[in-house]
Amino acid sequence: MKNMSLNEVREAYLKFFESKGHLRLPSFSLVPKNDKSLLLINAGMAPLKPYFTGVQTPPRNRVTTCQKCIRTGDIENVGKTSRHGTFFEMMGNFSFGDYFKGEVIPWAWEFVTSVLQIPKEKLYVTIYLDDDEAYEIWTKSTDIDSTRIFRLGKEDNFWEIGQGPCGPCSEIHFDRGEGKVTTVEEFLKESDNDRIVEFWNLVFTQFDKDEFGKYNKLANPNIDTGMGLERMATIMQGKNSIFEVDTIRAILDTVGEYANVSYGKNELIDISLRVITDHIRSVTFMISDGILPSNEGRGYVLRRLLRRAARHGRILGIKNNFLYKICNVVIKNSCDAYPELKEKEGYIKKVIKLEEERFAETIDGGIEILNEYINKLEKEDKKILPGEKAFKLYDTYGFPIELTQEILEEKSMDVDIEGFNNEMENQRQRARAARGESNYMGAEDTILNKLPNEILTEFVGYDSIECNTKITLVANNKEILESLNEGEEGVIIFEKTPFYAEMGGQIGDTGVIISEQVKATVVDCKKNIAGKILHFVKVTEGKLLKGEFVTLRVDETRRNNISKNHTATHILHAALRGVLGQHIQQAGSFVDAEKLRFDFNHFQGLTEEELYKVEKIVNTEIMKVYNTKTELMSIEEAKNGGATALFDDKYEKEVRVVSVGEFSKELCGGTHVKNSGEIGLFKIVSESGVAAGVRRIEAVTGFGAIAYMETKENILKNISDVLKCGEKDIINKVNSQIVEMKIKEKEINELKSKLANGCEDDLLNNAKEINGVKLVTGVLNDIDGNSLRELADKIRNKISEGLVVLGSNNEGKVQFVAMASKDAVLKGVHCGKIIKEVATIAGGGGGGRPDMAQAGGKLPEKLEEAISKVESIMVTLVK
Incomplete structure (x- = not known):
């Protein structure tokens, strides 16, 4: 068996299938195109689904790729095991109605045993229980020992995702142990123990599962295979973990150097090293494909991976931002296969660094909120933080649950993890409900995406905005028609067209369709999934008939x-x-x-x-x-x-x-x-x-x-008219008026302050005494917040032991202020509690310290009622 690097395995695979007549395509973006069923590309065949369904014509009927993929379904296990990862590369060879089992099985055996030179006594093959055809090809077209072939059920060897293309599959497995496995039961047991590892899945897509669950035979069956590059590299390098493979281990060791730790000496340290190593691979590739951190969709996946990696950096004692430096190793080891990494290196680093800085701010903000939760638990003599609060920290503030648990543990507290998990599951269900049920492509499967491949349109719009042409198809969203009558709307395809179909950010053309018999308006022009140019039309006169010749004319001015x-x-x-x-x-x-x-x-x-x-x-x-x-x-x-x-x-x-x-x-x-x-x-x-x-x-x-x-000029003219000056003098005129306004505002505030001070004696004369504490309340008009606070402070100083609560209606806005002396606070007065109840009556809210609080309100008509409640509230506080 050859000792091959990860990059060598990839190249060997792609070259082998090129030698078998396959077109090598570069990896598609991690962002799915025209596929609403996926958030991120998660398998080698995912970007090729339009070719499998027939809505697009492949560039060749035989294709081979190494596709970058992201899977986050078991992100919580990443780092805890040696095999879980979010980023991986999937090698595949595909046939779109060309070859089938008779070709792919011998090729797979040839690649594994001749190119990779894996010993045959280390290999096992599984097939679907009823797939006699596959068994016959394996036993007659290869030299595998038939006792190394096991038949398994639908759960193991039949591939399907909801409706659409599906079929039986055959998997090739590598035995890490010694001795021969002879029974299905023993094979399954050793597979569960990770002694026997599956590394290549050959899917024979020969059925189309309909909405009733019936498996209909495909006229042209397809081949879809998938081999995990990292897993194959572990086998070729004699390793037990994907994290020990050459290119991945280089990342891990670099992280270890930054943290001044070594791999393999402490399991907790190893977990953090594996998390960072995997996640930095994922985020580097995601950013290179244009994904940016955000709070939803694939941007949220990126943010979560980045912050999880940064969190584990802190666990390792790395205090500074470092992930943007680690991505250098990812780029260096993968840029030959993915040149976009090198092209966007500076951009990738900037995005990572910016997100690391934001996370550092988040950590600080999250700790502050968590400390408030802890203080409340301590006052209530409780030890368990409710799951919904932990989830709020996680979901709203990006605060990792592990960090919440760690900080609570230091206080001899814990998290209601079951409640947290319930909140997580509720969020997943909400997300699933928002996505809704989807078919194979996750898109509405209308007739417009199932048009015959042979219907083509020549675009002549670069050189002309008018042409004579033939109608080749008439349809609506539900069916193909023979004609569209006056007043009806539908979709038309022509032999040629000057109408530009919406693409690349440019909106589609509009215009008219005319002949001696018909007039119609083209209201939009788009392409379907297969790239066919669809003209969305409304007939204004006559009838549009399939096969007729008409003149198309684009709206030239538009x-x-x-x-x-x-x-x-x-x-x-x-x-x-x-x-x-x-x-x-x-x-x-x-x-x-x-x-x-x-x-x-x-x-x-x-x-x-x-x-x-x-x-x-x-x-x-x-x-x-x-x-x-x-x-x-x-x-x-x-x-x-x-x-x-x-x-x-x-x-x-x-x-x-x-x-x-x-x-x-x-x-x-x-x-x-x-x-x-x-x-x-x-x-x-x-x-x-x-x-x-x-x-x-x-x-x-x-x-x-x-x-x-x-428009701008008219605005300037209107301003100069209002200010009664020329346009050149507008700035000077505005500045002088601002100065005048500030002077007048100062005079008004001084008058208000004097007015408020004039009320001081009246308020003091109406003071009451509640259980030995003086109470002064009052309602004022047109007094701003500053003047209200100054007045309350003066009154508090004059009543050595007492409480002052004032309210004001200033330009329709309600403001409250409460101030208490130290002696009043010792007797039970709490301004924050009082002001909160008072403000609620006036449609507002607020709070503050025991000795001082302020609040606002929205209901001026409730101001008198709110202030009148102070006395009854105070009775309950002062004993």
């Missing part, structure tokens, strides 16, 4: 405005990289006829100066009246030529590269102006944050920019 905005986003992208740095990457965009929106990765808001520079650069480049050039080239030529793109997307062999002079060069399938000068004017309308590390610029161009500037 298209031109969209093109101006789209070309402007390219110039904006280049300008941002020039002003902010080359780490700027597009995180999304939207372009319609009125405006453009551009999202990009950056970690802080742009200053006014930066926005000014960006806007000036864009307008300067527009005024250089560059010709816009479009070229078709290979993806490699585009990259080498300096074109920017979302390179985690999958592109055709030939791509469109759009250049605006020498300033901007991007891969793009959208429509553009022929010359930058057509854009006219560019104006930034807003800059804001839309997610952690993602900023958004909204802007307008052309006549939209002119209209925006005209």
Whole structure:
């Protein structure tokens, strides 16, 4: 058996299946495309589901990949065992209606025994209980000992996920021990003991399970195999743990160096080392695919992994941020297979470091809240923190349950872990309910996603906005039709079209369909999952018939405005990289006829100066009246030529590269102006944050920019009219009025203070005595908070032993203040409790210390009633 590194195993696998006529595809992004059933890609076949279902045509009927995957279903076990991990790579070879069992079984045996040179006496094979065909191929087309083949039931050797493609499977296993296993019972026992390890699953997708649970035979059965790269590497390197494999052990040892600890000497230390090692692999790959920390979806998964790793760093005694440095090892060991890691190295580090810093703040805030819980438990002489409070710390503040338990343990306390787990399960159920039931692709399975593959449309819209063409398909959401009548709405596909279908952030075209017999409006244009161009139409006159010839005409003005905005986003992208740095990457965009929106990765808001520079650069480049050039080239030529793109997307062999002079060069399938000068004017309308590390610029161009500037100009004119000055003097006039207002405010406050002081004697004359404690209450009008506090303080000083509670209605806002002397507090007075009850009556809330408290309210009409309650409240406190 060869001793192979993890990277060597991957390459050997992919090269072997290339030799068998397979197309090697790079790993797809961890972010699923057009698949609502998944949050993250969790298997090698997941990104290929459209090929298996037939909604998309594969680039070749034989494909091989090594797919990066994330699974977090058992995250709590990661670190506690030597085999659990959230990130892994899945190698696979796939047949889309091409070869089947007769080919894949001998190939699998050849790769394992000839390429990897694993001894045959170390291998076992399992097949589905009733799969005689697989048994015959194994025994006749390979030289495996038939006594090493075991038949297992549906739970072990039949692959299915709800409705859709499914079928029996055959697994190949490696025996770590000595001696031969001879019975199914013994095989299952040794598998449970981890002596026998499954490493390759060959799925024979030959059925389609319908909504009634019936297994219908597929006309063209498929092959879907999966081999875990890390698990295979452990076998090839003679290791017992994925964490001991060369590339992963390099990460683990680096973590150990930072923590000044060694692996294998202390189980608790080993757990933390394994958690950090696994999680930093996951977060590095997730960020490289554009995922950012957030409080929902896949962003929440990323945040949870990052914070769990940071928490275990603290357990190991690492006080400073360190994860952003550890990711260097991940990138170094994996960048040959995943070049995007190296390309985005600086960006990945920035995201990790920022999240580490935020977590440090979270830890401090969480400890403060936990201390409040602990103080309450101590006062109530309790030892168990309720599960819902622990869950709130975890869910709202990102505070790990392990840390909560550790801090409580120091106080001889514990967590109601059952209650915590119940809250966790309730959250999972809410999430499942929100997702709802999903089918194989997790998307609505309408007829529009099941159109025949042979129906194709030629797009001619780059060069023309009008064409004559034939109607090839008429449909609605439920069925394929022969026609659409006057007043009806539906979907039309044509042999060719000038209508741009929504894609790459550019909105779809609108326009008309005309002939001598019919008039219809195209209200939108989109693509289905398979990329077919769908025209959403409404018939206004006559009838649209399948097979008829019609004229299509795009709304020219709208298209031109969209093109101006789209070309402007390219110039904006280049300008941002020039002003902010080359780490700027597009995180999304939207372009319609009125405006453009551009999202990009950056970690802080742009200053006014930066926005000014960006806007000036864009307008300067527009005024250089560059010709816009479009070229078709290979993806490699585009990259080498300096074109920017979302390179985690999958592109055709030939791509469109759009250049605006020498300033901007991007891969793009959208429509553009022929010359930058057509854009006219560019104006930034807003800059804001839309997610952690993602900023958004909204802007307008052309006549939209002119209209925006005209609106601004009208506002200035109106302001100058109101201020009765010229536009140039507006600032001076406003500043002088601000000074005048401050002087008048000061005079008003002084008058209010005098007014409040004038009430002092009246309030003191109406003082009462409750159980030996003086009580002064009063309701005032138009007294602000500061004056109210000053008055209460003066009265408290004059009554050596007593309580003052005052309320004020100031411009419709209710304010309360309560102050008590030290002697009154010793007799039971508590201003915080009193003010809380009083404010509740007036529709507010508040609190404070025993000697001083303040609150607000929303119901001025309840002010008198609220203050009148002070006496009865005080009776209950002062004994």
